[in-house]
Amino acid sequence: xxxxxxxxxxxxxxxxxxxxxxxxxxxxxxxxxxxxxxxxxxxxxxxxxxxxxxxxxxxxxxxxxxxxxxxxxxxxxxxxxxxxxxxxxxxxxxxxxxxxxxxxxxxxxxxxxxxxxxxxxxxxxxxxxxxxxxxxxxxxxxxxxxxxxxxxxxxxxxxxx
Numbered sequence: 086x087x088x089x090x091x092x093x094x095x096x097x098x099x100x101x102x103x104x105x106x107x108x109x110x111x112x113x114x115x116x117x118x119x120x121x122x123x124x125x126x127x128x129x130x131x132x133x134x135x136x137x138x139x140x141x142x143x144x145x146x147x148x149x150x151x152x153x154x155x156x157x158x159x160x161x162x163x164x165x166x167x168x169x170x171x172x173x174x175x176x177x178x179x180x181x182x183x184x185x186x187x188x189x190x191x192x193x194x195x196x197x198x199x200x201x202x203x204x205x206x207x208x209x210x211x212x213x214x215x216x217x218x219x220x221x222x223x224x225x226x227x228x229x230x231x232x233x234x235x236x237x238x239x240x241x242x243x244x245x246x
Contacts, residue, residue, distance in 0.1 A: 099152065099225060103145035109138040130207045137205075137215050144222035151226045154233075172241040179234035186230050190223040 094101065117131040150156055163174045197220050200212035 097149075099145045099149040103142050103149060106138045106142035106145065110135050110142060113138070133205055133207045137208075137210070140215055141218045144218040148222040148225040148229070152229045169241075172237065175237045176234065176241055179230060179237050183227070183230045183234055186223055186227050190220065190227050193220040193223050196220075 113128075113131050113135045117127050117135075120131075121127050163171055163178075166174060193216075197213055197216045200216045203212045204210060205212065205215075
């Protein structure tokens with residue numbers, strides 16, 4: 086039982102954390118709406134916390150979608166190629182995505198390095214806690230695209246089905 090739970094957490098950590106942040110967004114919005122219309126008051130930090138949770142949800146969800154290859158892709162031309170050229174095209178596409186992901190990860194690190202000083206208006210949380218979601222998501226995507234590239238190269242070299 087313990088092994089199964091640990092396996093699920095290892096396999097779906099990004100989806101679990103994204104789900105937690107999404108749940109937090111939903112709860113905070115509902116509570117703030119009830120507070121506003123029933124008690125004529127709002128939680129002062131509610132909107133800020135909702136925005137922070139939403140940012141984390143979006144970037145973790147993006148990394149999870151990337152891992153499952155659920156992002157939109159247009160492969161109508163690639164699918165019409167002969168098998169060998171299709172495999173070559175996948176490797177080339179993986180290389181392009183790897184370069185772009187690495188570059189965006191690099192830029193996100195620079196972006197995060199400038200966010201230690203600035204804090205949020207109400208909670209007073211340093212922006213590094215918000216902006217690091219970008220760096221973490223692109224780091225995860227970098228790991229995933231490296232794995233995809235490796236798999237596609239192995240298929241190309243071995244000519245596997």
